[in-house]
Amino acid sequence: DAGVIQSPRHEVTEMGQEVTLRCKPISGHDYLFWYRQTMMRGLELLIYFNNNVPIDDSGMPEDRFSAKMPNASFSTLKIQPSEPRDSAVYFCASSLMGNQPQHFGDGTRLSIL
Amino acid sequence: AQKVTQAQTEISVVEKEDVTLDCVYETRDTTYYLFWYKQPPSGELVFLIRRNSFDEQNEISGRYSWNFQKSTSSFNFTITASQVVDSAVYFCALSEESTGANNLFFGTGTRLTVIP
Numbered sequence: 001d002a003g004v005i006q007s008p009r010h011e012v013t014e015m016g017q018e019v020t021l022r023c024k025p026i027s028g029h030d031y032l033f034w035y036r037q038t039m040m041r042g043l044e045l046l047i048y049f050n051n052n053v054p055i056d057d058s059g060m061p062e063d064r065f066s067a068k069m070p071n072a073s074f075s076t077l078k079i080q081p082s083e084p085r086d087s088a089v090y091f092c093a094s095s096l097m098g099n100q101p102q103h104f105g106d107g108t109r110l111s112i113l
Numbered sequence: 114a115q116k117v118t119q120a121q122t123e124i125s126v127v128e129k130e131d132v133t134l135d136c137v138y139e140t141r142d143t144t145y146y147l148f149w150y151k152q153p154p155s156g157e158l159v160f161l162i163r164r165n166s167f168d169e170q171n172e173i174s175g176r177y178s179w180n181f182q183k184s185t186s187s188f189n190f191t192i193t194a195s196q197v198v199d200s201a202v203y204f205c206a207l208s209e210e211s212t213g214a215n216n217l218f219f220g221t222g223t224r225l226t227v228i229p
Contacts, residue, residue: 031215043204043219056216091158099146099165099214104158 002026004105006092012111018080021108024073025094033102034067034077035091043091049075050098082112116140117207119220126195127228134190134223136205142166144210147181147188148217153201164188195227 005024013019025032033048047057052069060067064083069075079086089109093102118137126132138147149161162172164181172179176193192199202222208214 033215033217042221043217045216048215050215056213089156093158095215099208099210101148101160101163102217103160104150106155106157109156 004092004094004103006090006105006108008108009106010109010111012113013082014113015083016081017112018078019082019086019110019112021077021090021092021110023075023077023092023105025075025092026103027073029094029096029103031095031098031100031102032069032075033093033095034075035093035104037089037091037107038087046077084112086110087112115220116218117205117220119203119205119223121223122221123224123226125226125228128197129194131191131193132195132225134192134203134205134225136188136190136220138186138188138205138207140186140207140209142209142211144214146208146214148206148208149179149188149190150204150206150219151201152204152222158204161190192225195225197227197229200225200227 007022030051034046035043036046037043046059047067048055049069065079067077089107091104091107093104095102116139145166147164151159151161162179169181178191180189202224204222205220206217208217
């Protein structure tokens with residue numbers, strides 16, 4: 001079975017540019033999560049969806065960040081405009097049901113110059 | 114306050130040694146879930162185990178074992194006869210029923226290096 005698929009694996013762009021990260025969850029999983037990993041803050045939850053509906057976005061750092069899930073098999077995390085402090089590894093994860101294990105994608109390593 | 118504390122930042126062992134990674138958690142919920150994840154040098158996060166708060170049985174899976182003790186709020190992870198492939202950062206995490214059981218609170222991780 002295919003796991004969670006994220007693209008791109010690496011992204012390098014200049015500050016001010018729009019960045020779009022993509023995620024395809026495991027088929028049949030009802031929950032989708034976006035996390036950010038940095039040296040300073042560790043792993044932190046940004047937002048999660050249940051059945052394509054955003055449930056908790058309290059972890060989204062600011063209005064420059066937005067996430068969508070137009071259907072059960074696709075989600076995007078967008079940063080506009082990007083800033084150097086957004087540099088991090090962004091993970092997408094999915095789970096079958098609430099409180100079940102979350103399965104992570106390989107992450108997108110984002111560098112904002 | 115940190116919900117999950119992994120006091121060991123880095124551990125180095127020689128291959129074939131046993132090693133225990135400590136995890137202490139804090140919650141007021143009676144229903145909660147504990148997890149361990151492995152992050153190898155390649156960067157992905159690999160799920161290892163999930164325990165709910167009502168199941169204090171220790172678990173063994175091959176060379177891996179977990180010791181869950183509610184009395185000390187700990188969920189420690191032991192690797193027996195460590196191998197070089199065990200070198201990774203290991204994260205302990207907690208989710209609480211009161212917050213929907215979907216918010217995973219991660220510890221800061223323990224970097225394990227197994228020396229051949």
